[in-house]
Each structure stands twice: as C-alpha cells, then as structure tokens.
C-alpha cells in the first residue's frame with residue numbers, strides 16, 4: 001500500500017481585532033469615542049450603560065411628541081384650553097431636556113448613545129411644534145423650512161462623521177435650543193385671549209427671529225467642525241499611514 005502524501009499543516013491566521021461600533025461605550029483611550037465638546041466629562045474606562053435614567057428621560061421626551069402634536073392640532077389649534085395643554089406638554093418635555101443633561105453629567109451617565117439621541121429628541125419636538133404651527137397658519141412655512149433643514153441636516157452630518165467621533169451638542173446649539181424653546185413656547189400660548197396680546201406677540205416673534213439666526217449660524221459652525229473632524233481624526237490618520245505604507249511597499253517592489 002502506498003502512503004498518501006501528508007497535507008501541509010496550516011498555521012492559523014492571526015485574528016483581527018474587533019472594533020466596537022460607533023455608539024459602543026468604548027474605553028476613554030478608544031479613538032472612536034472622541035467627543036468634540038470640550039465641556040463633555042471624560043467617560044470612565046468602562047463606560048456607563050446606555051440603559052440609564054438620563055437616556056430614559058430622552059426616550060420619554062420622544063414619546064411626548066405625538067401627544068403634544070395631537071393637543072396642538074385638535075380643533076385647528078383654536079381651542080384655548082387645548083393650546084394651554086399643548087404648551088404644558090411642550091414645557092414638560094423641554095424641562096426633561098435640561099434634567100437629563102444635568103443628570104448625565106452629574107452622575108457620570110454621559111454615553112455616546114445619549115449624545116446622539118438627545119438632540120434628535122429635541123429636534124422631533126421642535127419639528128412637531130413648527131410644522132403644527134405652520135399648518136394652522138401661525139408660523140410662515142419658510143421659517144419652518146429653514147429651521148428643519150438645519151436641524152435634520154446637522155443630524156445627518158452627525159451620522160456622516162460618527163466613525164470619526166461623536167459630535168456632541170456644543171454651547172451654541174444649547175443657546176439655540178433655549179431660544180427656540182422660549183420662542184415656540186410663547187407662540188403656543190393662546191395669545192389673543194390674554195391681556196396685552198401685542199406684547200406677547202412681539203416677545204414670541206423676537207425670540208423666534210433670534211432663534212432662526214442662531215440656528216443658521218450654529219449649523220454652519222457644526223459643518224465646519226464636522227469637516228475638520230473628518231480631516232484630523234485618528235481614523236483618517238490611520239488610513240493615511242496605511243496608504244503611505246502601501247505606496248512605500250509598492251515602490252520597494254518595483255524593479256530598479
């Protein structure tokens with residue numbers, strides 16, 4: 001009987017390191033966990049779970065959006081009681097925005113999930129308010145369009161750069177949200193039923209006008225930050241280094 005030739009023994013290939021997803025709570029040293037908000041506290045080595053009280057509050061705020069919309073739009077926005085109720089729900093939602101941010105910072109519950117979900121919840125509420133007010137003829141559609149293009153455009157930009165780092169809400173964004181909140185809040189009031197309606201009108205429109213300006217300015221600022229983040233991130237640096245190494249290898253292989 002002839003002996004079968006032995007098959008060469010294969011050495012196992014080294015395993016590639018698994019990189020956490022962009023929303024995974026990596027270690028503080030993980031370049032994928034870069035936040036560009038200098039005010040953000042450093043996430044500890046083993047980051048907090050995304051299932052925490054601050055993120056529950058963000059989820060609660062999202063759940064309030066359809067209820068708020070229903071209160072605003074029922075009877076074409078003409079029922080003063082429902083308008084006050086819509087205002088109250090809007091105010092509660094915006095107060096939770098403040099509370100969840102404070103809780104996350106004071107209890108070390110800042111997560112990448114929260115940094116992305118929190119602005120989305122704010123935008124959902126502002127979208128419902130402005131679309132609702134425009135559809136009942138109380139805010140011009142062009143104002144709503146400018147604000148929504150900026151808000152959802154910046155959300156898209158956040159996902160565009162997410163592999164390079166989490167672009168958390170900056171100070172300008174927070175000022176913008178405060179101006180929008182107060183402007184929209186006053187517009188939700190049934191002002192014609194109040195004493196001095198012109199005064200409330202002037203206050204509401206002044207605040208909303210300022211909000212629109214800050215909304216656009218901070219939108220441009222975020223865009224600049226996003227482009228800079230993509231150009232200077234560790235991920236881009238690693239890609240550049242790998243490309244340079246490949247080019248050097250190819251140059252070395254070329255016959256002289």
Ligand SMILES: O=P(O)(O)OC[C@H](O)CO
Pocket residue numbers: 097118119122123151154168169170172173174176177218
């Ligand atoms: O301007 P943004 O997109 O960062 O949003 C700011 C947040 O709404 C602040 O809570």
